[in-house]
Amino acid sequence: MPSIRLKLETEGGMDDNSELLSARGLRKTYGDRVAVHEVSLALRPGEVLGLLGPNGAGKSTTVGMICGLTVPDAGSVTMADGVSLASDEAGYKRRIGLVPQDIALYEDLPARMNVELFGALYGMAPDVLKRRTDEVLALVGLSDRAKDKPATFSGGMKRRLNIACALVHDPEVILLDEPTAGVDPQSRNAIFDNLEALKAAGKALIYTTHYMEEAERLADRITIIDHGRVVASGTQAQLFALLPAAQTLQVDLGGEPDDALLAGLPGVTRSGQRLEVRVADVARDAGALMAALAQRGLQVRGIATARVTLEDVFLQLTGRALRD
Structure with a gap:
């Protein structure tokens, strides 16, 4: 498995326990409907934060505001060194990788060209882009299919290629919105292995899912939202303690x-x-x-x-x- 290069050092260094990303008071309304109300969360290097909630709870809207695709009505998202969407939108987005809920690929372009296209959007130098494309395709187990088009791929392979596209620019924070939806158990385990390797390399991940067993396996901390509000947040042990019985x-x-x-x-x-x-x-x-x-x-x-x-x-x- 290839090594994942890290860029977690800020000027003056960063404590492993410090917050890499902080979202405070996020709010989003659509007409009279409040989709997200005062949602706050924090993320540390080398940590997986599970974001759980029923259908329509506001998970995807929250992810959209964190990555900059959705403009919040109120609240802020800031990196540890103060970089935010408001202060430096381009600089902030270069540090975020998004794996969307819906597969986002160009079906008739070879897998390698898909990855390179996403990397080019970040202005990566050609030699760096080539090396990083090789690394991320190897990470997700698609090196031998690099010349093939996603139109010929299974659902699980497309999901893994989507992850490669999100990683090519070497982001510090990776947002994954139900990345295993519709995939078979073998592909799901392969994705888990990818994410655990990223976590071990110091990347910070936010992971939304409907599968409780995925959150139990992957997440260091869990935030549960319902009707757009945070109803509980903490480690699994802390959440279990909320129930009267063990x-x-x-x-x-x-x-x-x-x-x-x-x-x-x-x-x-x-x-x-x-x-x-x-x-x-x-x-x-x-x-x-x-x-x-x-x-x-x-x-x-x-x-x-x-x-x-x-x-x-x-x-x-x-x-x-x-x-x-």
């Missing part, structure tokens, strides 16, 4: 119970003959639950434990009703 008990019963028999049992949800019960301490609470079920005449056929997941946190904070 684990669930899955109890299989001998028959489908009458819901009236489950009344008074806190934290219990039923699906057919299976109960799911959120508990804070399995060792302490399992015995009490078994006794309560026996008292109600319910036969237990099996019991298992499972930890709370990021999906549990997400649904708790945003609601379970489908929104399109």
Whole structure:
């Protein structure tokens, strides 16, 4: 795998724990609809920030404001050395790489020419552009398809080429808006490997996704937005702490119970003959639950434990009703 050159040093140096990018109070309205309201976030070198939310929550609008494609009604986005869209739009955008939700490629141009075209838009010198094109195509595993047109590529290959185009100018911050949408598991794992290599090289990434398992694997910190507002932000451990229970008990019963028999049992949800019960301490609470079920005449056929997941946190904070 090729090395990824870094440009994270500012004049006077940069602490690894310092903020590389800071967004403050971002707001965007469309007519009477508030798409994003006072969203703030920060990003550090070598960090993946997961940006989660239901459909229409404001994720893509937030990404658009950070990369400069969407003009905010209020708020600011600033790099660590003070460079911003307001102070130096061209300089700011050269430090940002965007992998959009919709594939953005020229289908009838060879893969190499796609990458070179994006690099040329940043005014890269020919020799630097050639070297960087070789590096990013190797990173995403497309060196052997460099002369082929994206029209002949699978969906996963197109996604990986889109990532190469976003990386050719060696940005410090990479914004990825659902980069695995519609790809097969093998391509998804290849993209994960690419992103983990970028993180290890010190790049800072913002990653939006609907897949909770992706966020659990990749993200160092997670920001959840709903109805355009930040509803929670922190590490996975900090988000798990927002729930009253850390684990669930899955109890299989001998028959489908009458819901009236489950009344008074806190934290219990039923699906057919299976109960799911959120508990804070399995060792302490399992015995009490078994006794309560026996008292109600319910036969237990099996019991298992499972930890709370990021999906549990997400649904708790945003609601379970489908929104399109």
